[in-house]
Amino acid sequence: MSEQDLAAISQLRSSTMRLSRRLKHQRVEESLSPTEMGVLGTLARCGKATPGELARKEHVQPPSMTRIVAMLEEKGLVRREPHPEDRRQVVVSSTEQAETILAESRRRRNVWLAELAQGLDEEEWAVLREAAPVLYKLAHL
Amino acid sequence: MSEQDLAAISQLRSSTMRLSRRLKHQRVEESLSPTEMGVLGTLARCGKATPGELARKEHVQPPSMTRIVAMLEEKGLVRREPHPEDRRQVVVSSTEQAETILAESRRRRNVWLAELAQGLDEEEWAVLREAAPVLYKLAHL
DNA sequence: TATTGTTATACTCTATAACTATA
């Protein structure tokens, strides 16, 4: 890896960390913790999941996920159903209300980021527009 | 703002959030919390700062920063000196040891990110290399 | 009287250990 590549990597790392910190402050739903929002996001992508799967994906321990799911259910943001085959397991899915919150959260952060991007000139913005799908691929590798 | 621009913004947002979550797991110093690392980073950039300034920059309340600074001082990562003009204030600065930890943290995350980037082809990587300084500018606007 | 920093106390989030039900 060349010197230039290393410089680019370092810029990507620090920019990502800094941008994410600033994006996080643009929260819509103050009553939901980052992990709770993460669970809603995962359910929106995967449709449904067991508490154990959610715990692994959000990097928390199972007892913590039990509490989180209970909290979200109480707020009407997720549903809990018995697993059709294995009666030990539970299937968690998100509600319409959760989708609304997620959509609003994404919208708000997009607005903030779009406003920030006003500070770039036309050429810089063209570079970023081309890089966006590549960055997306990188983040999902 | 065009439809394409909005799509790029949305990709930038979600990629940034996801990449940052994964980068955060690549912590070097398990004994330091994210906020404590943030304080060391701020001090490395600004040289020195008062607890009040640090609290504002890290988005925590002053009493929390008192605890954090005390913890860092106990570990030999920061120094506390009386303010030369205002005897109410305290000046906090980081030590050599803190710089070492920060450098190792950056290095480790760079290695992880560089390895991830192996999954991109040459053309995609060229796009990112060009975008890195622009992203850096965006993050610091 | 306002401001900086601190102490005392409480709350939120998460973890570990022990338990229940099912496989």
Next chain:
DNA sequence: TATAGTTATAGAGTATAACAATA
């Protein structure tokens, strides 16, 4: 005997309120 989920309890990390020292 192993696994999924839960309950009980403890530990970080942060917040609010009250206080001391200085401006």
